[in-house]
Amino acid sequence: MNNICNCQNCHNDLCAKNVFIFSSLNNKEIEKIVSLIIRKTYLKGELIAIEGSNLDGLIIINKGKVKVYKNTYEGKEQILYIFSEGDFFGEKSLIINQEITYNIEALEDTSVCMIKKETFKTLLKEYPEISFKVMEELCMRLENLENIIKSMGAKNVEVRINSVLLEFAEKYGKTHDEGILLELPLSREGIANYIGLTRETVSRKISNLQSEGIIEVIGNKKIIIRNKDALKKSIE
Amino acid sequence: MNNICNCQNCHNDLCAKNVFIFSSLNNKEIEKIVSLIIRKTYLKGELIAIEGSNLDGLIIINKGKVKVYKNTYEGKEQILYIFSEGDFFGEKSLIINQEITYNIEALEDTSVCMIKKETFKTLLKEYPEISFKVMEELCMRLENLENIIKSMGAKNVEVRINSVLLEFAEKYGKTHDEGILLELPLSREGIANYIGLTRETVSRKISNLQSEGIIEVIGNKKIIIRNKDALKKSIE
DNA sequence: CGTTCGATTGATGTCAGTCAACCCGAGTGG
DNA sequence: CCACTCGGGTTGACTGACATCAATCGAACG
Numbered sequence: 320m321n322n323i324c325n326c327q328n329c330h331n332d333l334c335a336k337n338v339f340i341f342s343s344l345n346n347k348e349i350e351k352i353v354s355l356i357i358r359k360t361y362l363k364g365e366l367i368a369i370e371g372s373n374l375d376g377l378i379i380i381n382k383g384k385v386k387v388y389k390n391t392y393e394g395k396e397q398i399l400y401i402f403s404e405g406d407f408f409g410e411k412s413l414i415i416n417q418e419i420t421y422n423i424e425a426l427e428d429t430s431v432c433m434i435k436k437e438t439f440k441t442l443l444k445e446y447p448e449i450s451f452k453v454m455e456e457l458c459m460r461l462e463n464l465e466n467i468i469k470s471m472g473a474k475n476v477e478v479r480i481n482s483v484l485l486e487f488a489e490k491y492g493k494t495h496d497e498g499i500l501l502e503l504p505l506s507r508e509g510i511a512n513y514i515g516l517t518r519e520t521v522s523r524k525i526s527n528l529q530s531e532g533i534i535e536v537i538g539n540k541k542i543i544i545r546n547k548d549a550l551k552k553s554i555e
Numbered sequence: 556m557n558n559i560c561n562c563q564n565c566h567n568d569l570c571a572k573n574v575f576i577f578s579s580l581n582n583k584e585i586e587k588i589v590s591l592i593i594r595k596t597y598l599k600g601e602l603i604a605i606e607g608s609n610l611d612g613l614i615i616i617n618k619g620k621v622k623v624y625k626n627t628y629e630g631k632e633q634i635l636y637i638f639s640e641g642d643f644f645g646e647k648s649l650i651i652n653q654e655i656t657y658n659i660e661a662l663e664d665t666s667v668c669m670i671k672k673e674t675f676k677t678l679l680k681e682y683p684e685i686s687f688k689v690m691e692e693l694c695m696r697l698e699n700l701e702n703i704i705k706s707m708g709a710k711n712v713e714v715r716i717n718s719v720l721l722e723f724a725e726k727y728g729k730t731h732d733e734g735i736l737l738e739l740p741l742s743r744e745g746i747a748n749y750i751g752l753t754r755e756t757v758s759r760k761i762s763n764l765q766s767e768g769i770i771e772v773i774g775n776k777k778i779i780i781r782n783k784d785a786l787k788k789s790i791e
Numbered sequence: 792c793g794t795t796c797g798a799t800t801g802a803t804g805t806c807a808g809t810c811a812a813c814c815c816g817a818g819t820g821g
Numbered sequence: 822c823c824a825c826t827c828g829g830g831t832t833g834a835c836t837g838a839c840a841t842c843a844a845t846c847g848a849a850c851g
Contacts, residue, residue, distance in 0.1 A: 389705045392790055397708040399701050411698070414690045420698055443687075450686040451679075454650045457693040462647065462656055464700040465635050469625045471707045472633040472751035474808080476839075507798060515708035517840060522799055538848070539797065554628055710840075712807070743830065756807055758831055774816085775830065 335432070338379055338405050340452040348446065355442075356432045361425040368423040374409040376435040383429025384504050388512065389421045398513040399464070401426070401504050403490070410453065413439055426504055470554075471515055479514040480524045481550045484534070488544055497535070498545040506539070571668070574615055574641050576688040584682065591678075592668045597661040604659040610645040612671040619665025620740050624748065625657045634749040635700070637662070637740050639726070646689065649675055662740055706790075707751055715750040716760045717786045720770070724780055733771070734781040742775070 335341045335352045344352070358381070361367055367385060368374055380402055387400040387408065399421060402408060411417055413436055434442070443450050470482045484501070492499040503510070507525075508518040525542075528534045533550060535543040544550065571577045571588045580588070594617070597603055603621060604610055616638055623636040623644065635657060638644060647653055649672055670678070679686050706718045720737070728735040739746070743761075744754040761778075764770045769786065771779040780786065 389701065391705055391709050392714050393709055393711060395708070397705045399704060410690075411694050414687070414694045420701065444683070447680070447683055447686065450683065450690065451650070454646075454686065454690055454693065457690065457697065458647050458650045460697060461693065461700065464697065464704065465625065465656065467704055468635060468700065468707065469627055469633045471704065472631070472748075473627050473629055474751075474838095475629060478628050512708075515710075518798075519800085519841080520839060523839095526799075710806095753808060754830080755809080755832085759807090762831075 335379075338407070339456055340407065340449055343448040343452060344446060352434070352442065355434060355438050357435070358430060358432055360428065360430040363425055363427050363429075365425045366422065367425060367429075367431075368409075368419050370420060370422050371418050373418050374412050376409060376433045377407055377413055377439050378409045379407040379432045379434070380404055381430045381432050383431075384426040385423050385429055386426050386505070386509065387421050387423050396422075396512045397515070398505070398509065400460075401490075401513075403504075407456075410457070412436070476516060476520065477524060478554050479516070480510075480521065480528070481553050483510060483514050484528075484542070484544065485547070485550055485554070488547065492544070495543060498543045499547060501542045501544060503540050503542060571615075574643070575692055576643065576685055579684040579688060580682060588670070588678065591670060591674050593671070594666060594668055596664065596666040599661055599663050599665075601661045602658065603661060603665075603667075604645075604655050606656060606658050607654050609654050610648050612645060612669045613643055613649055613675050614645045615643040615668045615670070616640055617666045617668050619667075620662040621659050621665055622662050622741070622745065623657050623659050632658075632748045633751070634741070634745065636696075637726075637749075639740075643692075646693070648672070650689075712752060712756065712760060714790050715752070716746075716757065716764070717789050719746060719750050720764075720778070720780065721783070721786050721790070724783065728780070731779060734779045735783060737778045737780060739776050739778060 335349050335356070336346075341349060341352060357376075361383075367378070370389065382404060384401060384403045385408075386398050387402065388396040388398040391397050400406075400408075408423065409419070412419060443453075466482075470479050473479060487503065488499050488501055491504060492501045494500075505513060506518075507521045511518045511521045514521075525534070525536060529536050531549075533544070533546045535545060537543065571585050571592070572582075577585060577588060593612075597619075603614070606625065618640060620637060620639045621644075622634050623638065624632040624634045627633050636642075636644075644659065645655070648655060679689075702718075706715050709715060723739065724735050724737055727740060728737045730736075741749060742754075743757045746752075747754045747757045750757075761770070761772060765772050767785075769780070769782045771781060773779065
């Protein structure tokens with residue numbers, strides 16, 4: 320179950336300072352926000368929210384990763400976002416007064432900070448800069464989704480795989496002497512559910528990329544991207 | 556080419572009153588906004604903006620329809636939005652300082668109202684309610700895209716066709732004694748580019764729906780939806 | 792060491808894409 | 822009034838790529 324604790328024992332910088340939408344505030348203001356925060360933790364695999372439910376606040380990820388998905392008409396999951404440290408969700412129930420339209424599940428042990436709906440609304444009034452940051456963030460998400468749609472519209476399946484590998488490299492990749500070391504946030508099935516394929520197809524395509532020498536697969540969860548340019552070139 | 560004219564001779568209600576993001580303002584405030592507006596018109600087929608360019612303001616559609624699309628890696632168009640009266644675009648260059656990431660083309664003769672970037676930023680400061688409305692609108696767009704992704708992730712092609720027919724019925728349908736009369740904003744090819752199929756497939760699936768008696772096709776541009784429930788049921 | 796869950800590989804089937812022919816209505820011009 | 826063209830739409834045959842089903846592998850963990 321969830322732990323709920325006050326935030327006194329949590330380093331400020333973990334909670335709010337690194338969060339994009341609060342990045343325009345000074346330390347004093349951040350402190351105030353931190354004092355308003357409620358913390359929760361979720362175990363890997365735990366459902367944080369379910370389609371149709373109501374979140375009573377904005378939730379900011381402190382540590383960990385979550386996947387946001389809808390169930391498709393065919394009973395599969397369509398993953399929409401992978402959120403990690405500093406990302407937030409639940410804005411939909413704040414801004415348009417609407418229940419959550421997707422499911423959210425912890426991909427690893429995850430701790431989050433919650434700001435109550437009313438508290439957040441007060442914050443928005445008090446610090447209009449936050450509104451602007453929220454708009455920025457929403458715009459970036461829109462753009463992200465627009466690109467996903469573009470790549471899903473592409474019949475060419477390699478394009479989709481390569482796109483998602485590049486996306487993950489951008490977000491989670493670490494430089495490494497032989498290329499970019501990538502810890503995959505999703506299983507093969509997860510990747511498949513993200514880009515609208517089956518796990519077998521993802522598996523096959525990844526094998527192909529390996530035999531072409533473009534990537535190197537290490538176990539199930541790690542990939543080294545040896546030739547990023549080759550991936551990039553293929554999606555132009 | 557474009558006509559540029561001042562807005563004195565344009566009825567207030569056309570420009571700003573029916574626009575969602577200004578809906579919280581009173582008449583006097585609307586009048587002020589109207590006075591700041593620059594009008595332009597575009598002919599059917601004319602490009603309003605091209606990927607990579609900079610719009611110098613927020614553009615609100617006064618009359619007409621536009622399609623917003625990206626070119627895919629395979630040289631096709633991926634349509635992202637169909638915007639009509641009251642919708643706006645260009646927010647991306649206002650909020651995050653970024654060039655346009657898609658192409659915008661008039662689907663019919665279209666007149667728009669433009670609010671200069673700096674003017675709009677001043678408005679946002681002056682009337683924080685507008686910020687909130689913009690956030691609402693962005694959230695609704697996100698949700699719309701999330702649903703498109705969900706339906707594109709569905710392998711089942713009928714689901715996508717039926718979804719788009721229902722979407723158009725919602726937006727452009729008129730009640731009619733035999734069902735919902737629908738003036739299609741897009742050609743078969745346009746629909747195909749919206750949901751990631753080919754025009755032939757769209758054509759075939761629409762024929763099927765007709766022979767099942769669920770819809771009736773009138774010429775190339777009109778459809779009567781006789782059995783909306785059947786469409787709805789198939790996408791659950 | 793055995794169990795389990797995910798990943799891989801192979802064989803087969805299906806359905807949307809492709810290519811090509813044809814249709815149809817609108818506009819054009821003789 | 823008819824012939825012609827042109828663009829979009831439809832239809833059919835064929836193909837190929839991904840899904841599906843099934844068997845096997847293999848890494849992780851107790």
